[in-house]
Amino acid sequence: MYRSNVLVCGGTGCTSSHSLLIAEKLKEELKEKGLDKEVNVITTGCFGLCALGPIMVVYPEGSFYSMVKIEDVPEIVEEHLNKGRIVTRLLYQETVEEDTIKSLNKTAFYEKQERVALRNCGLIDPEKIDDYIANDGYAALGKVLTEMTPEEVIQTMLDSGLRGRGGAGFPTGLKWKFAAGNDADQKYVCCNADEGDPGAFMDRSVLEGDPHVVLEAMAIAGYAIGASQGYIYVRAEYPIAVKRLQIAIDQAHEYGLLGEDIFGTGFNFDIKLRLGAGAFVCGEETALMTSIEGRRGEPRPRPPFPAVKGLYKKPTILNNVETYANIPQIILKGADWFASMGTEKSKGTKVFALGGKINHTGLVEVPMGTTLRTIVEEIGGGIPNGKKFKAAQTGGPSGGCIPVEHLDVPIDYDNLLAIGSMMGSGGLIVMDEDNCMVDIAKFFLEFTVDESCGKCTPCRIGTKRLLEMLNMITDGKGTLEMLDEMEELCNYIKANSLCGLGQTAPNPVLSTLKYFKDEYIAHVVDHKCPAGVCKNLLEYSIIKDKCYGCGMCAKKCPVGAISVTGYTAPGKKKPAYEIDPNKCAKCGVCIDTCKFKAIIKG
């Protein structure tokens, strides 16, 4: 029995800032001091507060050390773990209040969260099945196999109101019911772990921090629909997730929690991993199944829906990682418990990946119906550098921008659709006054143009034409008619594309056109980019009466576009400088160099 447990975050964020080296160093120091039998070092999944990584939490005190450096390790070992004196200086400062230390769960970031899907992330060692079992892991599978009929399992899912967390929000129980109703000699359970939205990383965190929950939920789904084989389709770009999933599958086999005759009930279930090669379209259900079959990942028309003819033409269900992460707890705690959280039509919680212009970049899980304002201002800690909130982009390339006037809308599937965005997988990118909304629309469209598989014309050609128009607008060559044409084309693409990729690709353009039309008009009519982002519409100039003639800007200019003039401003000793707009590369170095704020862009 260890008297003290040190939890070091081993999620991708903290790992990239060397948390694993920190864990090694800790073990080394503890051994040297003879404390290695008393203090346990555990590498866990993501804590969510990625902005403050590498993160280390010491229990039983619950001390939250943030941005830990390797050099800090000996001090933490000697002072805290040896002598019991918490190194306050290195703690996350929000937990320090005068001479007391606040519980982590009382900080703004964690207090309003409700962790269901992420409950084990940052608590258990994802590479140890015993840790998962200790926190009631596999108990739901046991309950289902020994006490419930498949129909009861499906009814529980229906009653819970759980909807797909991958984006579209289809009721999970209904999906299962359809698949269960189709007779076949073989059925399949698939897991969509091909998380591809720019800025979304909740599925990765669940896979890295709590891989067994996905396996358990898939086995439950297998029992419910009568399938004995599962596939997890995971991106190869998630090496830590792939590794931990494989470890989890092996351990579950060893314990007989996967394989044949599970819990002695005669139920067989096995899971295989399939690695995706990085195509965004493979996150679409029919393309994903085509890819598992070993063919080129392209969507196909529906119907037939996968519940009828899916993988290898057999009835198949496909759910997202986060959806699965909710299921064992719904079984254990009951559908009513789950349905008690959230809004009327969206039950439970949702994980959001907070990114962009926000202080607390990271993962947060909140009950459905929480307002955007709570997420951005309270949990997210607001916007850095005192800038103003302009919009939040949800749903990645399929979603839209939510402007400031909708900050108080309770977030759920239906409300987001009503204001022209969508839940998507839960990426939430915050933008401030320095972001150009036309540029944002262009960014997401560039992504969908790249990722369009090319099978259907509306998506392949339509998004390309749309991007061309956006490029003309940001180059100052757009017209007002073009804005109308764009809108028409957007609606055409939405109505006619084969799969979800094309059907949602115009959303970033449509929502910015709806809420930020003035910015489009400024680009088209005034040839200005109000946020100062679109380079081709920018001009840098020196306010001669503010220029002291120091010449620093001219020295730093990489293209030699700045030269001295014959004009000396009143009260200044040296002649002012000026920028030749024809030579200027618009890099912005001069603005950063000028101490007198004499250079402006616009």
Place this chain on the structure above:
Amino acid sequence: MKSLAELKAIRDKAKAELDMRKENPNAARVLVGMATCGIAAGARPVLNAFTEEIAKRGLTETVTVTQTGCIGICQYEPVVEIEVPGEEKVTYVKVAPEMVSKIVNDHLVHHTPVTEYTIGAIK
């Protein structure tokens, strides 16, 4: 895995370890003074004895064992303070590992402090 009982056995064994990693604001607290004075007087074996005893008795959900700094009565080290919610704080002095089992049993299980080990008995 052939039965639920087997799963439960693994769970019970692993659960005590996991409880130590959760914050539990309502738990009783055992605070062992682990400043230089405490360590020199032998607080470390006492601390470990408490951890072991509490795990052995399956009390990890209701009791946390924490180190603390110097309490200020260095001549009485090792000093252990026990705070049970709703009860008065009790300070045990000159604690040795042999005394731990009795303290856990009487105080934390049966809510009767072991008076002869407390600071009151010495003074």
